[in-house]
Amino acid sequence: MAFVLSEEQTMLRDMAKQFFSEQVPVTNLRKIRDDGSEDGFDRDVWKQIVELGFAGILIPEDLGGTGFGPMGIGIVMQEAGRTLAASPLYATAVLGAGMIIAAGSESQKKQLLPRVAAGELLLALAIDETNHHNPANIAMTATRDGDDFVLSGEKRFVIDGHIADKLIVAARTSGTPGETQGISAFLIDADMAGITRTRTHMVDTRNAANIAFDNVKVPADALLGGTDSAFPELENVLDMGRVCLSAEMLGGIETVFDTTLTYLKERKQFDAIIGTFQALQHRAAEMFCEVEICQSVVLDALSALEERRNDIPRAASLAKARLSEAARLITNEGVQMHGGIGMTDAVDVGLFLKRARVQAQMLGDANFHRSRYADLGGY
Amino acid sequence: MTNLETFRAETRAWLEENCPESMRTPMPEREMPWGGRNASYPNPDTKVWMDNMASRGWTAPTWPAEYGGGGLSKEENKVLQEELARIKARPALTSFGLWMLGPALLEFASEEQKKKYIGEIVRGEIRWCQGYSEPGAGSDLAGLQTKAEDKGDHYLVNGQKVWTSYADQCDWIFCLVRTDNSVKHDGISFLLIDMDDPGVEARPIKLISGSSPFCETFLTDVKVPKENLVGELNKGWTIAKRLLEHERSMISGMGMGAGAASMGGMEAVAKENFGTDGDRIADPAIRNAIAAHKMDQQAFGLTMKRAGEEAKAGQGMGAAASMFKYYGTEVNKRRFELLLDIMGTQALGWEGEGFDSKELAVTRSWLRSKGNSIEGGTSEVQLNVIAKRVLGLPTA
Numbered sequence: 001m002a003f004v005l006s007e008e009q010t011m012l013r014d015m016a017k018q019f020f021s022e023q024v025p026v027t028n029l030r031k032i033r034d035d036g037s038e039d040g041f042d043r044d045v046w047k048q049i050v051e052l053g054f055a056g057i058l059i060p061e062d063l064g065g066t067g068f069g070p071m072g073i074g075i076v077m078q079e080a081g082r083t084l085a086a087s088p089l090y091a092t093a094v095l096g097a098g099m100i101i102a103a104g105s106e107s108q109k110k111q112l113l114p115r116v117a118a119g120e121l122l123l124a125l126a127i128d129e130t131n132h133h134n135p136a137n138i139a140m141t142a143t144r145d146g147d148d149f150v151l152s153g154e155k156r157f158v159i160d161g162h163i164a165d166k167l168i169v170a171a172r173t174s175g176t177p178g179e180t181q182g183i184s185a186f187l188i189d190a191d192m193a194g195i196t197r198t199r200t201h202m203v204d205t206r207n208a209a210n211i212a213f214d215n216v217k218v219p220a221d222a223l224l225g226g227t228d229s230a231f232p233e234l235e236n237v238l239d240m241g242r243v244c245l246s247a248e249m250l251g252g253i254e255t256v257f258d259t260t261l262t263y264l265k266e267r268k269q270f271d272a273i274i275g276t277f278q279a280l281q282h283r284a285a286e287m288f289c290e291v292e293i294c295q296s297v298v299l300d301a302l303s304a305l306e307e308r309r310n311d312i313p314r315a316a317s318l319a320k321a322r323l324s325e326a327a328r329l330i331t332n333e334g335v336q337m338h339g340g341i342g343m344t345d346a347v348d349v350g351l352f353l354k355r356a357r358v359q360a361q362m363l364g365d366a367n368f369h370r371s372r373y374a375d376l377g378g379y
Numbered sequence: 380m381t382n383l384e385t386f387r388a389e390t391r392a393w394l395e396e397n398c399p400e401s402m403r404t405p406m407p408e409r410e411m412p413w414g415g416r417n418a419s420y421p422n423p424d425t426k427v428w429m430d431n432m433a434s435r436g437w438t439a440p441t442w443p444a445e446y447g448g449g450g451l452s453k454e455e456n457k458v459l460q461e462e463l464a465r466i467k468a469r470p471a472l473t474s475f476g477l478w479m480l481g482p483a484l485l486e487f488a489s490e491e492q493k494k495k496y497i498g499e500i501v502r503g504e505i506r507w508c509q510g511y512s513e514p515g516a517g518s519d520l521a522g523l524q525t526k527a528e529d530k531g532d533h534y535l536v537n538g539q540k541v542w543t544s545y546a547d548q549c550d551w552i553f554c555l556v557r558t559d560n561s562v563k564h565d566g567i568s569f570l571l572i573d574m575d576d577p578g579v580e581a582r583p584i585k586l587i588s589g590s591s592p593f594c595e596t597f598l599t600d601v602k603v604p605k606e607n608l609v610g611e612l613n614k615g616w617t618i619a620k621r622l623l624e625h626e627r628s629m630i631s632g633m634g635m636g637a638g639a640a641s642m643g644g645m646e647a648v649a650k651e652n653f654g655t656d657g658d659r660i661a662d663p664a665i666r667n668a669i670a671a672h673k674m675d676q677q678a679f680g681l682t683m684k685r686a687g688e689e690a691k692a693g694q695g696m697g698a699a700a701s702m703f704k705y706y707g708t709e710v711n712k713r714r715f716e717l718l719l720d721i722m723g724t725q726a727l728g729w730e731g732e733g734f735d736s737k738e739l740a741v742t743r744s745w746l747r748s749k750g751n752s753i754e755g756g757t758s759e760v761q762l763n764v765i766a767k768r769v770l771g772l773p774t775a
């Protein structure tokens with residue numbers, strides 16, 4: 001049954017819940033921010049994440065992973081989302097590993113995946129070039145030069161771009177921006193000559209970078225998948241990323257909702273607990289419905305991935321659009337219902353609000369996914 | 380072959396033989412199979428189909444066979460529903476008896492009552508209506524005043540019910556009556572009344588949609604035999620609430636996908652109205668609104684499915700009925716508002732020339748949909764239930 005976790009999955013969830021709540025509470029993110037961490041994540045925490053096997057969840061067991069699959073990583077992302085845990089999990093273990101699994105050659109897989117599972121290799125996927133996610137809209141070029149390719153162009157908002165050891169770069173080997181044909185993927189060292197990485201400090205204190213490629217010469221064996229034809233695999237991995245992000249967002253809104261509900265039951269005004277006011281009760285009930293709906297679409301999208309259903313794109317767009325909207329509603333209501341204190345840096349709800357807006361933009365906001373959903377429906 | 384496969388094969392063969400051709404076509408409202416003593420059958424196949432299904436208890440497939448139900452397991456019923464859907468069969472019987480009263484009787488009624496009433500419901504012999512609301516008791520249902528006095532061998536009932544759907548066409552009414560004035564909830568009883576009895580009168584009320592599906596029902600010195608009391612005296616509120624849960628889950632699933640479906644889907648209607656840009660609807664705002672709405676519908680459907688699976692696995696989703704009633708009816712209302720946006724003036728015809736029957740049906744269904752968030756407990760009441768019972772928010 002897709003909507004009810006198996007015993008194994010329940011154990012994984014309990015383990016992840018305990019780990020993130022005890023070892024990586026929100027104070028961990030505050031510390032990274034207040035210390036002005038260069039890395040933007042906590043290497044000790046990452047080590048523990050790796051030891052728990054989370055970095056290799058998508059990686060088959062014979063390549064050093066745990067093979068827990070999409071449902072597994074979704075469960076972990078949801079728990080990480082509850083405490084705003086900052087780590088390379090998403091960029092490295094979901095997008096990076098996902099792309100190598102989907103498009104890599106046998107030797108690329110053998111060489112790289114065990115190192116990813118062991119936490120030795122950090123990855124970042126560089127796709128977007130404008131302020132809005134649009135994976136077909138790639139202008140960056142990869143031009144043949146004898147046995148090599150020369151990469152030129154700029155990537156924006158590359159998650160974990162400045163800490164990654166290797167980059168997976170989507171570039172155009174033919175065609176024009178907007179076309180899905182003609183896109184190729186390259187797996188290259190992040191410190192090659194001609195690459196300039198600029199860390200961008202985002203509102204959610206999480207890692208991102210703009211990356212410029214100035215005639216970067218890469219060998220042909222850097223290709224990940226076929227020339228001109230990487231888009232389908234890229235889309236598969238992006239869908240996996242969208243669903244995992246949705247799971248992370250779900251964890252976030254669950255925390256905000258629970259925290260807000262607790263506050264409604266504590267705070268007194270007009271000699272009454274504010275939770276007795278019907279104006280607030282109804283808004284709380286509406287949020288409850290949203291959370292329930294969000295749980296359903298995330299679980300459905302994860303099982304679509306797990307079962308390799310043919311409606312993965314539709315399920316992923318549904319989840320990402322839905323969660324982006326719900327997270328906006330619930331974080332806004334969370335701040336509002338806390339009153340003045342909700343505006344302060346001292347309480348966490350503002351941190352969740354900031355994170356939610358970045359998550360909403362990542363791999364397509366609600367508008368993008370509604371349009372994609374309509375395209376998939378033939379209208 | 381497994382038992383289920385055998386069951387499927389037999390069911391398929393039986394349906395092939397017993398479901399008349401015309402019962403495999405879309406159902407116009409006037410051919411709804413409500414059953415009852417006064418039923419008329421503009422299409423005689425309706426009655427044939429009802430009787431065929433009732434002969435196997437399949438109008439109520441999962442009810443116990445000893446009372447006339449189908450006695451099917453959940454799995455068998457799933458197969459039956461799939462086979463019915465496969466041939467696009469119309470429902471064989473639609474009734475408040477099936478949706479609301481029957482499940483409550485199976486839980487709360489005496490053995491004799493079940494023997495008598497369940498079979499009648501399954502066979503579509505008696506058409507039931509619901510006598511809950513009163514002029515002074517709507518959302519605050521427990522404030523009802525219709526009283527039943529103990530007169531030794533019978534109860535004497537006096538009072539007025541209102542918004543009684545289809546009362547003028549029904550045979551019996553299940554009523555909430557006051558049997559103790561000194562307490563509110565604990566002074567209510569659940570009574571079954573034959574509408575042919577002297578003193579029962581139903582007067583139709585006209586709705587904004589132009590039709591008159593519900594009535595004012597007057598009860599004046601009606602003598603009701605004591606054996607018509609369901610459950611214990613003054614314990615009717617428990618039954619009333621359980622029955623409301625059945626009603627709410629019925630209403631929340633009602634009409635999903637209908638309306639536009641008869642017009643070939645709202646995407647197609649939008650393409651006709653606004654033209655296309657490649658495969659896309661040319662108007663981006665409408666296209667976006669349709670996608671948003673379809674997402675709402677899909678997400679709601681998934682949540683219903685999840686609730687079902689969780690129930691099977693023994694994990695409750697808590698006051699799910701209220702959430703579904705609230706969300707489902709609000710989505711349904713939005714669907715019709717969106718259809719109006721898409722169809723423009725063509726969805727606003729009242730009658731006569733210039734509109735085809737499907738367009739006129741959209742107008743009327745749009746107006747009717749407004750009642751979805753009022754009947755069976757308003758949206759506001761559902762939100763109250765969620766806030767208090769699920770979220771545990773305190774009362775002032």
Ligand SMILES: Cc1cc2nc3c(=O)[nH]c(=O)nc-3n(C[C@H](O)[C@H](O)[C@H](O)COP(=O)(O)OP(=O)(O)OC[C@H]3O[C@@H](n4cnc5c(N)ncnc54)[C@H](O)[C@@H]3O)c2cc1C
Nearest residue numbers: 509510511512517518542543544750753754755756757759
């Ligand atoms: C199409 C249709 C069919 C129906 N069929 C039947 C039937 O067959 N049998 C039957 O018994 N009844 C039936 N009803 C009646 C229905 O159950 C009542 O209309 C409903 O419970 C609301 O009661 P009311 O009309 O008295 O509205 P009121 O209770 O007066 O409500 C008026 C407004 O006040 C709001 N309100 C009331 N109390 C609160 C509160 N505590 N908090 C916040 N807001 C509140 C309501 O939400 C509503 O917006 C039907 C109604 C409709 C529309």
